[in-house]
Amino acid sequence: MIRQLDFFFYFRKIQKIIFGVFISLGLLFLNSCGEKEDPLPEGFDFVTDFELIPYDSVFVIWQGTHELNLTPKFFGAFGDEITLEFNPSIQYFIDGKKSSNPPRIPLHQEKEFELYGKIGRIKSKTLKIRVIDVDPKTYVSKFKASMADSTKAPYAISGRSFVDFNASIYDYRGKEFPENEKPDYKFFFDGKVLESLHRVPVLRSGEIPFWVEIGDKKSEVEILFSRELPDLSRKYSLPIIFHIIHSGQEKGTTENPSQEKIIELLHETNEWLQGRKSSQLRKGHNQVDPNLEFFPALIGPDGFPLPEPGINRVFSEKNSYLYGDEKTYKYLFDNMWDPNNYVNVFVMNVDGAGGFAFYPPLSDEKLSRFYGFVITKRLNTFTMIHEAGHFLGLPHPFSVGKYCLNGDGFMDTDSYNDDTKKTKSLFKTNCDGEYFYPTNVMDYFPSVHNSFTLDQVNKMRSTIDIGYFLPTNVNPNGRSQSKPWVRGVFDPGVKPIE
Ligand SMILES: [Zn+2]
Incomplete structure (x- = not known):
């Protein structure tokens, strides 16, 4: 009895093995003669994941079927997107069943389909495709x-x-x-x-x-x-001195601009700062005029009247100054006039910037760096106003680098990343990815550069009110009275902003 059972047991086992071999052979045969997979493109080894991006994922009930328009996107092990020379062929599955390529869905009834694709062993994320019964002209999602x-x-x-x-x-x-x-x-x-x-x-x-x-x-x-617009009726007037750095060129040339050119630049600047200048391009909706002006200084540091009001012509062997170079900043520091009496503007050739400015000093300790701004000999009004904005404490509204941040801390300016912004004609994208019309003076191009906001105006005016090393608010005909200024030892650590 025991032996019989043993025999039966072995017989069943051999039967199983033979059957298994047949099945395996059969599968092998089917595999070799069955559907052939397309070769995978070069670079596909690096693909660990892919996604199907549908052109549409919701459809309205209709007769017949609809061919889906899907674009595959490939990713590597670290989630980085991989671009392939050509797309490998994809086996699609709808509700778990193999489907045609491109896949089609029936539209005759309301239904939600689950769709995914497979390439070799890699399976895409599952997509939901819906057919709904609504009036497409009035249905609001x-x-x-x-x-x-x-x-x-x-x-x-x-x-x-x-x-x-x-x-x-x-x-x-x-x-x-x-x-x-x-x-x-x-x-x-x-x-x-x-x-x-x-x-x-x-x-x-x-x-x-x-x-x-x-x-x-x-x-x-x-x-x-x-x-409410605060009372900005008090006009702020600041004496300005343009240090024109030239190498011996005649007065009235581009290298050594005439007094008329400087007066024209100053006039245009003041018109803008007091809102008397209209622009063909729309100003910002929350735009406010700072109501400040610069007037040409009449008297030099020696107490004598200047031959050309607001202008100091300085000879320099050097034709151009490098932005980012400490020597440039030292030159400015050494050559500026008492900042308690003058807004110092250098008109010079600059390598690497269209203009730059130093922010207001944070204390009334000895000033050990330049406080003023630099414009190039193009004498561009926008550059002048932009640098004056920095000089009076305004940062850029935008951020640069990895993150999209509020660059100036003001709520009423648009925040964006200047490195990654997308532009569309006159529009830029903000940190929420929405387009906006940039108007701010403190923007970089593209912007229509014709507006300050209230927060910016408040900042500039308060810098004049409570800042250090600035001419106090004086009458254009008078002269400010400040305590004597002592030039400190040059500190190369303080950098300007473009
Ligand atoms: Zn700037």
């Missing part, structure tokens, strides 16, 4: 109220600002309706429905709510921060 690109920062000056709004309404695919195809909506600003979203006057200060309503649904409520 989401909507929101926002400031328009032209007036992005949600800050305004009561009684002065005109603001543009935007109602973003998204269709069944999650794409924004074009302006002329938007379903009916109402835009509320401060509780009232707006007739037009363009150039809306801001008539009060405080936190002003705005939102969009579609049918009985309401978007999130956004806030416009509106402020």
